Amino acid sequence: MGDVAFHTATTVDEALSLVGDGSNVKVVAGGSDLIVQARGGRDLPDNVVAIHRIEALRGIDASGDLTLGALVTHADIVSSDAVRTSWTALADASAIVGSHATRNVGTIGGNVMNASPAMETGSPLLVFGASATLRSAAGGDRSVPLEELWTGPGRTSAQPGELLVDVVVPSLPAHSGSAYVRLEYRRAMEIAIVGAAACVTLDGDTVSAARVALTAVGPTLLRSPGAEAAVIGTTGDDAALAAVAAGASADATPISDLRANEDYRRAMIGVIAKRAVSVAVRRARGEEFPIPATPVFMEGSAR
Amino acid sequence: MKHAATLNVNGMAYPVELEGDATLLSAIREDIGLTGTKTGCDDCECGACMVLVDDKPVNSCTYLALQAEGSAITTVEGLANGDDLSAIQSAFLDKGGVQCGYCTPGMLVSAHALLRRNPDPSEEEIRIALSGNLCRCTGYAKIAEAVMAAAKASA
Incomplete structure (x- = not known):
C-alpha cells in the first residue's frame, strides 16, 4: 500500500472524467472488498476514485421493474418493503452479508463489479434476470445481462472507463415466489460455502416457470438447467425436490479450497438448491416464510 | 501521496x-x-x-x-458524556461484560447502535446484532445480559 491518489466524485459525470480511459484507476463504493483485496497482495492502482458521495446513485425505484442505484447498500435492500415483498430472494441474500457493519457499507454495485462467484446477491440477481447499466463518457449507457457481465472470478465484460450506474431487476408475474439459501458454518462474517437461489411462478398448483442459480460452485454464478427442468410442471413435491437436488449437483463445477472440498460442495449444493426451491414455491403460494430464509441455529438462545 | x-x-x-x-x-x-x-x-x-x-x-x-x-x-x-459513562458502558461494568477488554470498544459501539434502532431487544436479537463482534474470552452471556440491563435502564 502507499502512494495512492484519492479522488472523490460527487456526480456521475465527474466520476467518468476522473476514471478517464480506466487505466491505473480503481472505483470504490463502500471500500470493504477493495481494502481486503489490497491487504491480500493485490496492489491498489495509483488512483482511487470514490463514488460514495454521488447521491444520484443511492436510490431504489420499485415503481415498475426494480432499479437499484449502484450505491444501494445491503442494509437498504433488507429494509425495502418492495424488495422483501416482490424480490424476496434478494432480501434473503442481503440480510446475511457480513454483519450489520458490513451491510451498512457494502453496495450492490460493488458486489456486481467485484464479480465474486461467492457473492450472496449474485444468484438472486441471476434468477430474476437482472441487468447492469454501464455508462461511459463516450458511449452513453448500455445494458448488459449479468450472465454476460460475469466472465470469471473477479472478471467482468465491462470495458475500461465504464462505470456501473444501476442494476435493473425485472418485475415478476403474479403468483411468483423466490428464495436464497446458503450453507454457512456461522451466521456473521461468513461467505457462502455454497448457496442457491430459486424463483418460481405458479399456474394453479403447478410450477409453470422456474429459474435456479448456484453460488460458489463454479468460476461465476451459474444457472442450473437441470434443477429448473426438474421442478417445472410439478407441484414442488418431494419427488420433484429430489430431482432438483440431483440436477443442481450435476450442474455444479465446484473447486476444493480452505472452506470445503469439491465433493462436499457438490453434495451440499443439491441440498441447498432443494431448500431454495421449496421455500420459493411456498412463498409463491402466499405462505409466510421468514427473511432470511437461511435458518439461524443459535445454540443456547432458548435458555 | x-x-x-x-x-x-x-x-x-x-x-x-x-x-x-x-x-x-x-x-x-x-x-x-x-x-x-x-x-x-x-x-x-x-x-x-x-x-x-x-x-x-x-x-x-x-x-x-x-x-x-x-x-x-x-x-x-x-x-460517554465527559466523565459520565453512557447506560451501555455502565451496564458492561455492572454485569461483568468485560473480560480481557479487547473486544469491548467494538461491542459497546455495536450495542449502542442496536439500542438506537431497537430500544427493547430480545436476547436473540441482541445476539444476532452482536454477531459481527467476536469475543476471544467467549464472554457472550454477560455481554448479552449487560445489553438487556442497559435497555431496561434507558426505558
Whole structure:
C-alpha cells in the first residue's frame, strides 16, 4: 500500500472524467472488498476514485421493474418493503452479508463489479434476470445481462472507463415466489460455502416457470438447467425436490479450497438448491416464510 | 501521496494528512491518537475496530479514511458524556461484560447502535446484532445480559 491518489466524485459525470480511459484507476463504493483485496497482495492502482458521495446513485425505484442505484447498500435492500415483498430472494441474500457493519457499507454495485462467484446477491440477481447499466463518457449507457457481465472470478465484460450506474431487476408475474439459501458454518462474517437461489411462478398448483442459480460452485454464478427442468410442471413435491437436488449437483463445477472440498460442495449444493426451491414455491403460494430464509441455529438462545 | 483532510470525530474537527489508502482505523489511532478503537483481525472479521459513521456502525479497518471526510465519526470515547459513562458502558461494568477488554470498544459501539434502532431487544436479537463482534474470552452471556440491563435502564 502507499502512494495512492484519492479522488472523490460527487456526480456521475465527474466520476467518468476522473476514471478517464480506466487505466491505473480503481472505483470504490463502500471500500470493504477493495481494502481486503489490497491487504491480500493485490496492489491498489495509483488512483482511487470514490463514488460514495454521488447521491444520484443511492436510490431504489420499485415503481415498475426494480432499479437499484449502484450505491444501494445491503442494509437498504433488507429494509425495502418492495424488495422483501416482490424480490424476496434478494432480501434473503442481503440480510446475511457480513454483519450489520458490513451491510451498512457494502453496495450492490460493488458486489456486481467485484464479480465474486461467492457473492450472496449474485444468484438472486441471476434468477430474476437482472441487468447492469454501464455508462461511459463516450458511449452513453448500455445494458448488459449479468450472465454476460460475469466472465470469471473477479472478471467482468465491462470495458475500461465504464462505470456501473444501476442494476435493473425485472418485475415478476403474479403468483411468483423466490428464495436464497446458503450453507454457512456461522451466521456473521461468513461467505457462502455454497448457496442457491430459486424463483418460481405458479399456474394453479403447478410450477409453470422456474429459474435456479448456484453460488460458489463454479468460476461465476451459474444457472442450473437441470434443477429448473426438474421442478417445472410439478407441484414442488418431494419427488420433484429430489430431482432438483440431483440436477443442481450435476450442474455444479465446484473447486476444493480452505472452506470445503469439491465433493462436499457438490453434495451440499443439491441440498441447498432443494431448500431454495421449496421455500420459493411456498412463498409463491402466499405462505409466510421468514427473511432470511437461511435458518439461524443459535445454540443456547432458548435458555 | 498525502492528502490534507478534516475528520470529525466525537464532535471535534481534526486536521489530518493521510495517504490515499489509509484506513479509518489507522487515522483514528495513529493520526488522531484515540486508541479506544482496537485493531483486531484488521481484516473485517472481528468487529474490534467498529465505529459509527453518520450513526451507522462500520468496521473502520476496512473503510478508507478519506471516505469519512464530511461524515460524523463516533468512537467508543464519544459514547460517554465527559466523565459520565453512557447506560451501555455502565451496564458492561455492572454485569461483568468485560473480560480481557479487547473486544469491548467494538461491542459497546455495536450495542449502542442496536439500542438506537431497537430500544427493547430480545436476547436473540441482541445476539444476532452482536454477531459481527467476536469475543476471544467467549464472554457472550454477560455481554448479552449487560445489553438487556442497559435497555431496561434507558426505558
